[in-house]
Amino acid sequence: MSTKLQTPIDYLKGVGPNRADLLRKELGIHTYQDLINLFPNRYIDKTQYYKINQLQRNNADVQIIGKIIAFKEVAQKRGKRLVGTFQDDTGTMELVWFRGQKWIRENLKRNKAYVIFGKTNWFSGKFSMPHPEIEGLEEHKANLSSAMQPVYPSTEKLSNSGISNRVINKIMQQLFLETGKKFTETLPENLLTELKLIPKNEALFNVHFPMSQELLSKAQFRLKFEELFYIQLQLIIKNLIHKSKIKGFPFEKVDTYFNTFFKEHLPFDLTGAQKRVLKEIRADLGSNAQMNRLLQGDVGSGKTIVALMSMLIALDNGFQACLMAPTEILSVQHYNGLIELCKELNINIKKLTGSTKTSERKKIHESLENGELQILVGTHALLEDKVKFKNLGLAIIDEQHRFGVAQRSKLWKKNMSPPHILVMTATPIPRTLAMSVYGDLDISTIDELPPGRQSIKTVHRYDKNRLNVFKFIRDEITKGRQVYIVYPLIQENEKMDYKDLMDGYESISRDFPLPDYQISIVHGKMKPADKEYEMQRFIKGETQIMVATTVIEVGVNVPNASVMIIESAERFGLSQLHQLRGRVGRGAEQSYCILMTSHKLSSDSKTRLETMVRTSDGFEIAEVDLRLRGPGDIMGTQQSGVLNLKIADIIKDHDILQLARHHAKNILKNDATLSSTNNKVILEAYKALGKYKNIWNYIS
Ligand code: ADP
Numbered sequence: 001m002s003t004k005l006q007t008p009i010d011y012l013k014g015v016g017p018n019r020a021d022l023l024r025k026e027l028g029i030h031t032y033q034d035l036i037n038l039f040p041n042r043y044i045d046k047t048q049y050y051k052i053n054q055l056q057r058n059n060a061d062v063q064i065i066g067k068i069i070a071f072k073e074v075a076q077k078r079g080k081r082l083v084g085t086f087q088d089d090t091g092t093m094e095l096v097w098f099r100g101q102k103w104i105r106e107n108l109k110r111n112k113a114y115v116i117f118g119k120t121n122w123f124s125g126k127f128s129m130p131h132p133e134i135e136g137l138e139e140h141k142a143n144l145s146s147a148m149q150p151v152y153p154s155t156e157k158l159s160n161s162g163i164s165n166r167v168i169n170k171i172m173q174q175l176f177l178e179t180g181k182k183f184t185e186t187l188p189e190n191l192l193t194e195l196k197l198i199p200k201n202e203a204l205f206n207v208h209f210p211m212s213q214e215l216l217s218k219a220q221f222r223l224k225f226e227e228l229f230y231i232q233l234q235l236i237i238k239n240l241i242h243k244s245k246i247k248g249f250p251f252e253k254v255d256t257y258f259n260t261f262f263k264e265h266l267p268f269d270l271t272g273a274q275k276r277v278l279k280e281i282r283a284d285l286g287s288n289a290q291m292n293r294l295l296q297g298d299v300g301s302g303k304t305i306v307a308l309m310s311m312l313i314a315l316d317n318g319f320q321a322c323l324m325a326p327t328e329i330l331s332v333q334h335y336n337g338l339i340e341l342c343k344e345l346n347i348n349i350k351k352l353t354g355s356t357k358t359s360e361r362k363k364i365h366e367s368l369e370n371g372e373l374q375i376l377v378g379t380h381a382l383l384e385d386k387v388k389f390k391n392l393g394l395a396i397i398d399e400q401h402r403f404g405v406a407q408r409s410k411l412w413k414k415n416m417s418p419p420h421i422l423v424m425t426a427t428p429i430p431r432t433l434a435m436s437v438y439g440d441l442d443i444s445t446i447d448e449l450p451p452g453r454q455s456i457k458t459v460h461r462y463d464k465n466r467l468n469v470f471k472f473i474r475d476e477i478t479k480g481r482q483v484y485i486v487y488p489l490i491q492e493n494e495k496m497d498y499k500d501l502m503d504g505y506e507s508i509s510r511d512f513p514l515p516d517y518q519i520s521i522v523h524g525k526m527k528p529a530d531k532e533y534e535m536q537r538f539i540k541g542e543t544q545i546m547v548a549t550t551v552i553e554v555g556v557n558v559p560n561a562s563v564m565i566i567e568s569a570e571r572f573g574l575s576q577l578h579q580l581r582g583r584v585g586r587g588a589e590q591s592y593c594i595l596m597t598s599h600k601l602s603s604d605s606k607t608r609l610e611t612m613v614r615t616s617d618g619f620e621i622a623e624v625d626l627r628l629r630g631p632g633d634i635m636g637t638q639q640s641g642v643l644n645l646k647i648a649d650i651i652k653d654h655d656i657l658q659l660a661r662h663h664a665k666n667i668l669k670n671d672a673t674l675s676s677t678n679n680k681v682i683l684e685a686y687k688a689l690g691k692y693k694n695i696w697n698y699i700s
């Protein structure tokens with residue numbers, strides 16, 4: 001039976017070589033099994049009829065019985081639209097056609113009973129339905145078929161080649177006929193009973209051919225649970241293997257470097273959150289297992305000092321440490337910061353970036369290999385093969401969202417044994433996602449800002465208010481403050497963006513002329529040395545305005561800068577806006593963030609801007625971001641499989657995810673090798689997913 005499911009799709013009656021080819025290429029369907037797991041995106045629910053006064057503004061598909069009482073033509077920018085007034089016994093709404101108006105006028109009759117179906121819009125106080133599906137009530141009653149119609153994922157090519165939704169539906173029926181609806185159960189009896197899950201057979205049948213809304217919900221719940229359960233199981237197993245198999249270097253002691261720094265050179269009191277996080281890291285470093293920890297903390301929450309103190313523990317135990325950052329500017333800043341903080345400690349710290357000279361590079365390579373060099377700070381340059389450590393004990397990656405998972409693993413291959421790894425990010429990942437993506441990472445969170453920080457006043461201004469904004473900038477500069485003005489730089493549109501940046505720079509230079517005002521400019525096309533020079537002028541306060549692209553997005557720390565102007569803010573993503581805003585509010589002065597936009601804004605842009613104005617809580621912002629963008633762009637999601645989910649939705653099915661994780665954890669806690677009778681089903685299903693590999697050798 002299960003072998004039957006491995007049958008190539010070509011063999012299914014009604015498929016044939018051409019269709020099989022298309023199904024493979026377009027939807028990745030190779031076998032019967034793949035086809036079964038092609039789940040509908042949605043269902044057209046024609047079991048329900050709505051009254052006009054029951055309509056909600058949520059734009060869902062609705063079906064209404066009524067009649068058209070009038071037609072009118074409305075002129076618009078291009079051509080005209082046809083509007084029909086549709087009435088039932090509770091009210092009226094509008095039907096709208098932009099095309100095919102002649103046919104509509106000739107074929108639809110006034111005052112005849114129709115059933116309309118489609119999405120509704122809410123516009124100037126009225127509901128309307130553009131291009132409704134429409135059918136006479138009599139015909140409608142005559143050919144009422146399956147009431148819940150599944151809508152399968154499709155592609156343009158598929159529908160152009162005649163593989164319509166209807167065809168897929170037919171093939172699916174054939175599949176159920178041939179396989180006789182006998183699918184192997186993949187969850188154990190006790191779990192089915194405990195969670196009141198319906199059996200696999202029933203679930204699969206009802207997800208493809210739902211008999212009612214209720215059965216459909218049960219089917220979906222069961223299948224979503226199963227999918228998330230096995231992902232969680234896999235992640236937790238990975239984590240278990242990791243902890244048992246990969247031995248770290250236990251850093252047994254905390255000694256002179258750490259203690260001297262802590263007692264004599266710490267420039268401020270640590271916040272409670274910093275202390276807690278340090279303790280968590282300390283516990284990891286002291287244990288036998290290799291640390292693999294994510295440190296998340298909002299912009300400005302003080303992750304750098306935690307990184308330094310962790311590195312000092314490595315040094316205390318005779319190990320080397322490295323700190324990698326995504327940009328040259330940030331590496332340089334980290335390097336300068338560390339040198340300053342450690343100046344009394346007599347530590348050998350060096351910096352390695354793309355622009356390090358060959359001779360210097362050589363020296364660094366040597367001293368790394370003979371162990372004289374204790375801390376290395378730098379960019380991706382650290383990942384080069386030539387960079388070999390004598391005994392790298394701790395690798396820290398800052399602003400991890402800019403790096404891929406592949407890079408993380410590259411770092412850890414730099415030793416015979418992997419070093420402890422700490423990745424830091426100011427782009428917090430919503431908990432839901434963190435759980436599913438980072439099942440294999442432990443997470444520490446700094447959820448408290450250093451004392452005395454004032455919240456940053458954020459406003460949204462349209463381009464036409466520019467004069468006022470400039471006046472505001474002038475006032476702030478007069479008070480001694482410094483200002484960032486940031487322009488978007490999006491790869492696809494690079495030329496235009498540079499033009500915008502340079503035009504902006506020119507106009508700002510005119511409004512803020514020499515010698516009263518000094519302006520720095522930094523963008524990606526400049527040589528690193530020039531960037532660094534301009535950066536330094538701003539850091540030292542020699543320039544009052546920094547015009548830049550997003551190269552300054554991450555990490556840059558100039559406490560006297562208190563105004564962040566973001567040009568064309570509608571073009572930035574939420575996490576970018578949040579990062580940029582985090583460049584100000586680092587000193588004692590009230591800081592401001594001004595989001596400049598044109599008048600034309602998409603609804604997503606509006607949501608982003610409103611969110612920025614409303615809150616500065618990185619977690620809240622991350623949640624909104626996730627809702628707007630979906631998980632696709634968020635780091636690590638590609639590797640984690642959450643994007644390949646067939647039926648569950650990582651955002652909407654949050655609760656099911658938690659339930660699945662809870663049970664996966666529990667089961668493994670009591671039976672790590674899944675060898676009990678109860679768990680046999682799980683073991684078999686897990687093996688069938690192809691994730692089995694040689695995992696068990698490690699665990700048992
Ligand atoms: P991020 O978490 O964004 O990397 P940083 O480590 O750059 O933040 O810290 C931001 C600023 O806050 C720095 O100027 C740093 O010196 C300062 N800072 C960090 N921790 C504290 C603290 N406990 N008390 C006061 N200032 C702090």
Ligand code: MG
Pocket residue numbers: 303304398555
């Ligand atoms: Mg930082």
